[in-house]
Amino acid sequence: MRKVFLKSVREKLLQMRRDVLREMNDDLKQGREGHKEEGMDAYDLASEERDREINFILTDRDREKVQAIQEALERIDDGSYGICESCESEIAEGRLSALPFTRMCVNCQAEHEKEMKAARRFDDDRAYRRLGSADVEEEGS
Numbered sequence: 001m002r003k004v005f006l007k008s009v010r011e012k013l014l015q016m017r018r019d020v021l022r023e024m025n026d027d028l029k030q031g032r033e034g035h036k037e038e039g040m041d042a043y044d045l046a047s048e049e050r051d052r053e054i055n056f057i058l059t060d061r062d063r064e065k066v067q068a069i070q071e072a073l074e075r076i077d078d079g080s081y082g083i084c085e086s087c088e089s090e091i092a093e094g095r096l097s098a099l100p101f102t103r104m105c106v107n108c109q110a111e112h113e114k115e116m117k118a119a120r121r122f123d124d125d126r127a128y129r130r131l132g133s134a135d136v137e138e139e140g141s
Contacts (some may be wrong), residue, residue, distance in 0.1 A: 005093060009100050010076055016100070017069045024062050027055055065101075072101040084108050 040048065075081035082091050086108035095106060104112060 005096075006076055006081065009081070009096060010073065013069050013073055013076075013100050017066055017073075020062050020066050020069070024059060024066075027059065068101040068103075071103075086112070 072081065082093075082096055083089070084091055084105040085103045087105065089105060091102060091105045095102060102109070
Protein backbone atom coordinates (compact mmCIF):
# COMPACT_ATOMS: atom_id res chain seq x y z
CA MET A 1 0.00 0.00 0.00
CA ARG A 2 1.26 3.46 -0.76
CA LYS A 3 3.12 5.25 2.02
CA VAL A 4 1.25 8.52 1.42
CA PHE A 5 -2.10 6.75 1.82
CA LEU A 6 -0.97 4.95 4.98
CA LYS A 7 0.29 8.21 6.46
CA SER A 8 -3.05 9.94 5.78
CA VAL A 9 -4.97 6.99 7.25
CA ARG A 10 -2.75 7.03 10.36
CA GLU A 11 -3.49 10.73 10.88
CA LYS A 12 -7.19 10.15 10.35
CA LEU A 13 -7.20 7.28 12.88
CA LEU A 14 -5.29 9.33 15.45
CA GLN A 15 -7.75 12.22 15.03
CA MET A 16 -10.71 9.85 15.34
CA ARG A 17 -9.25 8.42 18.55
CA ARG A 18 -8.73 11.91 20.00
CA ASP A 19 -12.30 12.89 19.09
CA VAL A 20 -13.87 9.76 20.61
CA LEU A 21 -11.81 10.08 23.81
CA ARG A 22 -12.74 13.77 24.11
CA GLU A 23 -16.45 12.92 23.68
CA MET A 24 -16.18 10.17 26.30
CA ASN A 25 -14.48 12.57 28.70
CA ASP A 26 -17.15 15.24 28.09
CA ASP A 27 -19.92 12.69 28.68
CA LEU A 28 -18.30 11.61 31.95
CA LYS A 29 -18.08 15.20 33.15
CA GLN A 30 -21.67 15.84 32.15
CA GLY A 31 -22.79 12.67 33.92
CA ARG A 32 -21.08 13.69 37.15
CA GLU A 33 -22.60 17.16 37.03
CA GLY A 34 -26.07 15.82 36.15
CA HIS A 35 -26.68 13.97 39.43
CA LYS A 36 -28.79 16.63 41.10
CA GLU A 37 -31.76 14.51 42.09
CA GLU A 38 -33.15 16.88 44.71
CA GLY A 39 -36.68 17.98 43.93
CA MET A 40 -37.14 15.44 41.13
CA ASP A 41 -40.32 13.40 40.96
CA ALA A 42 -40.54 9.72 39.98
CA TYR A 43 -40.92 10.51 36.29
CA ASP A 44 -37.87 12.78 36.28
CA LEU A 45 -35.82 10.13 38.11
CA ALA A 46 -36.95 7.42 35.66
CA SER A 47 -36.05 9.64 32.72
CA GLU A 48 -32.67 10.41 34.26
CA GLU A 49 -32.01 6.69 34.79
CA ARG A 50 -32.95 5.90 31.19
CA ASP A 51 -30.55 8.61 29.99
CA ARG A 52 -27.77 7.08 32.10
CA GLU A 53 -28.42 3.64 30.61
CA ILE A 54 -28.30 5.04 27.07
CA ASN A 55 -25.06 6.85 27.86
CA PHE A 56 -23.62 3.61 29.28
CA ILE A 57 -24.47 1.79 26.04
CA LEU A 58 -22.93 4.58 23.98
CA THR A 59 -19.82 4.56 26.14
CA ASP A 60 -19.41 0.82 25.49
CA ARG A 61 -19.64 1.49 21.77
CA ASP A 62 -17.10 4.28 22.07
CA ARG A 63 -14.71 1.94 23.92
CA GLU A 64 -15.11 -0.64 21.17
CA LYS A 65 -14.43 2.05 18.56
CA VAL A 66 -11.28 3.21 20.36
CA GLN A 67 -10.12 -0.43 20.53
CA ALA A 68 -10.80 -0.91 16.79
CA ILE A 69 -8.86 2.28 16.02
CA GLN A 70 -5.94 1.15 18.17
CA GLU A 71 -5.88 -2.25 16.45
CA ALA A 72 -5.89 -0.54 13.03
CA LEU A 73 -2.89 1.57 14.08
CA GLU A 74 -1.11 -1.61 15.17
CA ARG A 75 -1.89 -3.24 11.79
CA ILE A 76 -0.35 -0.22 10.05
CA ASP A 77 2.79 -0.67 12.17
CA ASP A 78 3.09 -4.40 11.51
CA GLY A 79 2.30 -4.13 7.78
CA SER A 80 -0.98 -6.06 7.80
CA TYR A 81 -3.22 -3.00 7.39
CA GLY A 82 -5.57 -3.13 4.41
CA ILE A 83 -5.63 -6.93 4.20
CA CYS A 84 -9.00 -8.63 4.76
CA GLU A 85 -8.86 -10.88 7.82
CA SER A 86 -11.24 -13.33 6.19
CA CYS A 87 -10.13 -13.80 2.58
CA GLU A 88 -6.70 -12.13 2.87
CA SER A 89 -7.24 -9.99 -0.24
CA GLU A 90 -6.59 -6.26 -0.28
CA ILE A 91 -9.34 -4.01 1.02
CA ALA A 92 -10.23 -1.23 -1.43
CA GLU A 93 -8.74 2.17 -0.57
CA GLY A 94 -12.18 3.74 -0.87
CA ARG A 95 -13.48 1.46 1.89
CA LEU A 96 -10.44 2.17 4.05
CA SER A 97 -10.91 5.90 3.53
CA ALA A 98 -14.56 5.69 4.57
CA LEU A 99 -14.01 3.27 7.46
CA PRO A 100 -10.29 3.29 8.29
CA PHE A 101 -10.53 0.73 11.11
CA THR A 102 -12.33 -1.92 9.06
CA ARG A 103 -10.91 -5.45 9.14
CA MET A 104 -12.76 -6.98 6.17
CA CYS A 105 -13.44 -6.28 2.52
CA VAL A 106 -17.00 -5.42 1.48
CA ASN A 107 -17.87 -8.98 0.38
CA CYS A 108 -16.57 -10.67 3.55
CA GLN A 109 -18.24 -8.03 5.75
CA ALA A 110 -21.57 -8.60 4.00
CA GLU A 111 -21.22 -12.36 4.46
CA HIS A 112 -20.28 -11.89 8.13
CA GLU A 113 -23.32 -9.68 8.73
CA LYS A 114 -25.59 -12.21 7.00
CA GLU A 115 -24.24 -14.97 9.28
CA MET A 116 -24.72 -12.80 12.38
CA LYS A 117 -28.29 -12.01 11.35
CA ALA A 118 -29.06 -15.70 10.84
CA ALA A 119 -27.54 -16.56 14.23
CA ARG A 120 -29.62 -13.84 15.94
CA ARG A 121 -32.75 -15.10 14.23
CA PHE A 122 -31.96 -18.66 15.38
CA ASP A 123 -31.39 -17.48 18.97
CA ASP A 124 -34.63 -15.48 18.91
CA ASP A 125 -36.56 -18.49 17.59
CA ARG A 126 -35.11 -20.75 20.31
CA ALA A 127 -36.00 -18.24 23.03
CA TYR A 128 -39.52 -17.89 21.62
CA ARG A 129 -40.01 -21.68 21.55
CA ARG A 130 -38.70 -21.98 25.10
CA LEU A 131 -41.13 -19.32 26.30
CA GLY A 132 -43.98 -20.95 24.39
CA SER A 133 -43.30 -24.38 25.86
CA ALA A 134 -43.06 -22.91 29.36
CA ASP A 135 -46.52 -21.38 28.91
CA VAL A 136 -47.95 -24.75 27.82
CA GLU A 137 -46.39 -26.51 30.82
CA GLU A 138 -47.91 -23.95 33.20
CA GLU A 139 -51.38 -24.36 31.65
CA GLY A 140 -51.15 -28.17 31.95
CA SER A 141 -50.27 -28.02 35.66
